[in-house]
Amino acid sequence: MTHVAVCGQQPVSRPRLEVADVFRTFGQAYRTSHALTSEQAKVFDAILACRTVTLGGHLDVCKECDFEQPAYNSCRNRHCPKCQGLAAARWVEARKKSLLPVHHFHVVFTLPAELRPLALRNRVALFNLLFETVSQTLLTLGADPQHLGALLGLTAVLHTWTRDLSFHPHLHCIVCGGGLHPDGQGWIPTLDGYLFPVNVMGQLFRGKFLAGLKHLYNTGSLNLGGVCADLAARDVFQALLDKLYRKQWLPYAKRTFAGPEQVYDYLGYYTHRVGISNHRLLEVTGENVHFKTKHGKTATLTGEEFIRRFLLHVLPSGFVKIRHYGLFAAKAQAKRQAVRAALATGETEAVSESEAANQATPKAQPDQAIARLLESAVLCPRCAKPALVRRPLRDRAPPNSTPQSQHP
Numbered sequence: 001m002t003h004v005a006v007c008g009q010q011p012v013s014r015p016r017l018e019v020a021d022v023f024r025t026f027g028q029a030y031r032t033s034h035a036l037t038s039e040q041a042k043v044f045d046a047i048l049a050c051r052t053v054t055l056g057g058h059l060d061v062c063k064e065c066d067f068e069q070p071a072y073n074s075c076r077n078r079h080c081p082k083c084q085g086l087a088a089a090r091w092v093e094a095r096k097k098s099l100l101p102v103h104h105f106h107v108v109f110t111l112p113a114e115l116r117p118l119a120l121r122n123r124v125a126l127f128n129l130l131f132e133t134v135s136q137t138l139l140t141l142g143a144d145p146q147h148l149g150a151l152l153g154l155t156a157v158l159h160t161w162t163r164d165l166s167f168h169p170h171l172h173c174i175v176c177g178g179g180l181h182p183d184g185q186g187w188i189p190t191l192d193g194y195l196f197p198v199n200v201m202g203q204l205f206r207g208k209f210l211a212g213l214k215h216l217y218n219t220g221s222l223n224l225g226g227v228c229a230d231l232a233a234r235d236v237f238q239a240l241l242d243k244l245y246r247k248q249w250l251p252y253a254k255r256t257f258a259g260p261e262q263v264y265d266y267l268g269y270y271t272h273r274v275g276i277s278n279h280r281l282l283e284v285t286g287e288n289v290h291f292k293t294k295h296g297k298t299a300t301l302t303g304e305e306f307i308r309r310f311l312l313h314v315l316p317s318g319f320v321k322i323r324h325y326g327l328f329a330a331k332a333q334a335k336r337q338a339v340r341a342a343l344a345t346g347e348t349e350a351v352s353e354s355e356a357a358n359q360a361t362p363k364a365q366p367d368q369a370i371a372r373l374l375e376s377a378v379l380c381p382r383c384a385k386p387a388l389v390r391r392p393l394r395d396r397a398p399p400n401s402t403p404q405s406q407h408p
Contacts, residue, residue: 015277015278015279015281016281017278017281017282017283017284018081018082018278018281019047019081019276019278019281019310020047020048020050021281021284022281022284022289022303022306022307022310023044023047023048023307024048025284025286025303026303026304026306026307027044027048027307029303029304030303030304030307030308031044033304034308036311037314038317039314039315039316039317040311040314042077043077043079043080043311043314044311046075046077046079046080047075047077047079047080047081049075050074050075050077050080050082050083051071051072051073051074051075051082052072053070053072054072055072055073055074055075056072056073056393057070057071057072057073057393058070058071058390058391058392058393059071059390059391059392059393060388060389060390060391061388061389061390061391062380062382062383062385062387062388062389063387063388063389064380064383064385064387065380065382065383065385065387067380067381067382067383069381070393071390071393078272078274078315079274079313079314079315080274081274081276081277081278082278084272084273084274085272087272088268088269088271088272089268091268091271091272091322092265092267092268092271095155095267098328098333098336099263100153100176100327100336100339100340100343101340101343102176102177102178102187102189102343103176103177103189103190104174104175104176104177104263105174105175105176105177105190105195105253105254105255106172106173106174106175106253106254106255106266107138107173107175107195107201107251107252107253107254108170108171108172108173108251108252108253108254109130109134109137109170109171109173109205109251110168110169110170110251110252111126111130111169111170111209112244112247112249114240114243114244114247115213115244116167116168116169117227117228118222118228118231119167119169120167120312121222121223121224121225121226121227121228122216122222122223123315123316123319124316124319125216125221125222126169126213127158127169127319129209129212129213129216130158130169130171130209131156131158131171131323132212133205133208133209133212134156134171134173134205135154135156135323135325135326136208137201137204137205137208138152138154138173138175138196138201138325138326139151139152139154139325139326140204141196141200141201141204142179142326147196147200148178148179148188148190148196149179149181149182149188150178150179150180150181150182150187150188151179151180151182151326151327151335152175152176152178152179152325152326152327153175153176153179153324153325153326153327153328153329153332153336154173154174154175154176154324154325154326154328155173155174155267155322155323155324155325155328156171156172156173156322156323156324156325157171157172157173157267157270157271157321157322158170158171158315158321158322159171159172159270159273160275160312160313160315161275161276161309161312161313163292163293163294163299164293164299164301164309165275165276165301165306165309165310165312165313166309167309167312167313172267172270174263174266174267175195176327176328177189177190177195178190179326179327180327180335180338180339180342181342184335184338185338185342186342187339187342187343193255195253198250198251198253199248199250201251201253202248202249202250202251203249205249205251206244206245206247206249209249210241210244210245213241214241217231217237271322274313275309275310275312275313276291276310280292280293282298284303287302287303288300288301288302288303289301289302289303289306327339
């Protein structure tokens, strides 16, 4: 295992194994026996080519010592485990510029297991419905005077996996701890540790989602082939709805954050994640893939099953998996300015102690995370001095060659 020093910190271990190694070991057999969608095929090829001679690159040469190594280009595919660090950093820094100096909540909304087969065949329709109904649930409760009576801001991020790569669609939502007064001037805060009753959120989410699902069914907008063929019969579909209406849909609400600057650093961990990181891979044998799950546990899948599960989480081309609503919407800049003005002048109702402290929290310097990543790019892995320079790299794999991954 190799190491790279980052910004004067201790060297960071690079993973010994990569998802690309799994694809190289089992991919040819998998593609022979399984039909891939066009999106899956693109992801498959991108991960294999990422940071290999196939994509070209340059030569890193240290001016202080005799270190020299090729640095190949990234594929930049959003499903690639190696290509999300800089994208996440840029996203976090951009969102911090619109951050409100208030406490925030983290709420997770999950689709019931009974809907997963339908979601697999209708990804765009059901994922869009999930975004729409979750956002409307939170905005509706926020606007209700019995709960808050104000316009909330929220960011929602779609995840489709569990730690063992099973299909498990859910939304991670960051919700600001309060909202803009209906007159567009004042700020109405929530209590520090309390957003809305979980039962109320679950019931409203359930009602909105099932009503939307019924509308998709009635308009013939659902693909009911394969394992969903039985649902084409109206009585079977209605029986599914009845079962889901009787079931509790309980969102998972986490506690508030210590300060506003932690919110998007925390969310950045979620926004650009893929189903599994390279650091979680433990062993690839002739038949199996062994990897970490959570709480110190591990899982072992056959190579075929690992690839199948990984590809379950390839999103449709062009699908937007991070969305902003209410005060966080792109068109709500004037409303965010009104909130900041209200907080600055004290035009708020019952500002909490932590919120008052948050308002005094200094803003992070812009692009700090990006600067750290760029700085690390010129540090020599051998002498740890900022002395790396780029030189042309003329080698490039022939069109039909099998690339070997670069492990700096």
